[in-house]
């Protein structure tokens with residue numbers, strides 16, 4: 001029997017009615033490691049990366065994985081070994097890159113609120129570039145660099161003010177949000193940066209939002225960025241690299257985002273036409289490299305039929321899968337054993353004591369207590385956003401490569417959750 005592919009998930013498929021990741025049966029992994037369990041396909045990660053690599057073939061380009069999407073060490077290792085750099089947003093992420101074997105010079109440091117201590121550590125290690133998000137940050141970074149006797153390579157994150165048509169919480173390139181420097185302030189900010197003793201202007205940077213599913217906002221943003229490169233260089237400040245951020249969407253629910261290679265083909269057509277084709281390009285993809293490479297396997301604990309709604313209560317919750325509660329996000333639900341007999345409409349919810357603790361709404365499912373379900377598209381912004389709310393340990397994680405699997409994170413125990421706490425003295 002031919003394996004049945006799940007749309008948007010080429011490395012997860014049904015074989016004789018059972019859901020597989022690459023060559024392994026997910027039921028076997030769940031039995032071995034328990035649930036909830038995150039499972040990642042290495043082949044899916046590398047295939048997503050390859051689409052970008054094809055888009056940049058023959059160009060000077062660097063792909064910096066935006067690791068906040070999923071910062072588990074083994075995933076970072078996979079990308080480091082495949083030649084990626086990393087886009088980090090905290091000192092903690094910096095230490096993770098080093099722990100996973102990434103090189104400091106392949107790191108770019110984004111984020112609106114870098115502390116002096118974070119800057120100092122990054123300068124001492126010699127990271128590749130600071131993506132600076134405000135004029136005040138330029139001054140502080142220069143001061144910290146001078147005190148260390150270093151020069152900080154900077155790019156300024158500019159706000160191209162294009163609407164990526166995405167959820168308001170994950171749109172970042174419009175005027176009214178906290179990220180970046182306004183387009184019309186950018187030239188002045190570059191002149192300011194060029195005059196500071198601790199800084200060296202290296203490039204320009206933008207990131208317009210997340211889960212972008214159309215090429216138009218990218219094409220518009222690229223034109224606006226190239227306008228700025230021209231304006232800044234007219235002042236005698238050389239822009240060595242153009243960092244175009246991340247944000248490319250994935251298929252959660254039949255979305256059809258452009259493929260990374262097709263998108264970059266379209267972008268390079270514009271870039272070449274304007275004579276910038278020989279610059280160095282950097283990108284910071286997060287979700288599109290890992291989102292559909294991971295799932296979360298969860299067990300059905302109870303079915304609770306009701307007058308208005310039927311609830312399917314599972315052992316994964318908002319602390320494991322925060323996206324529905326945070327953004328009303330959609331995750332497809334796929335049973336580990338296919339079947340549609342006796343299907344009913346359910347809201348899939350977790351055990352956490354919050355009405356916001358739901359994972360999927362109004363889904364036709366043929367389920368019984370004890371069945372296993374896969375929450376699809378759970379590779380990005382799930383484990384990296386997981387919490388210990390309700391003193392729930394974070395789930396275990398497994399990475400699959402063909403017929404092999406590795407436990408890459410053990411399930412957290414209650415003792416681990418309490419380890420850093422201290423009781424009061426006395427009785």
Ligand SMILES: *Cc1c(COP(=O)(O)O)cnc(C)c1O
Pocket residue numbers: 066068069087110111207209210211245246247248284285286287288
């Ligand atoms: C979050 C973020 C990214 C990655 O965004 P995705 O939508 O996951 O690709 C890239 N760059 C910056 C600065 C970010 O904040």
